[in-house]
């Protein structure tokens with residue numbers, strides 16, 4: 001009887017050590033809209049430009065260690081106005097401390113910017129999206145969850 005209790009506690013310790021760098025939230029919780037940002041699904045506004053874009057990731061949910069695309073869609077009637085803007089993306093994991101990954105984006109007809117992103121870990125990420133035009137700069141935050 002005494003011996004039977006040793007193994008389970010040893011195994012439990014091993015299991016607890018394994019996910020040392022995983023996010024505290026369960027990855028399968030999935031939906032970025034569960035974040036308390038107040039942003040409606042994927043719609044974010046660059047206030048100095050009075051410009052609301054629709055942000056998404058393809059595929060959804062994005063896969064770790066693969067090339068995914070972060071898409072920033074302009075309203076169709078404003079695509080021409082902003083197609084020469086500079087749009088850049090910075091990825092971080094807010095609950096961790098392993099630095100940021102920068103990605104440039106390029107304009108693609110008929111009205112969206114696309115950035116190639118490679119999340120390195122499962123869990124909650126945030127993309128800081130910076131929009132530069134007419135000598136002004138504005139940054140919005142897009143949260144998403146990466147899966148295996």
Ligand SMILES: [Cu+2]
Nearest residue numbers: 093096098121
């Ligand atoms: Cu991480």
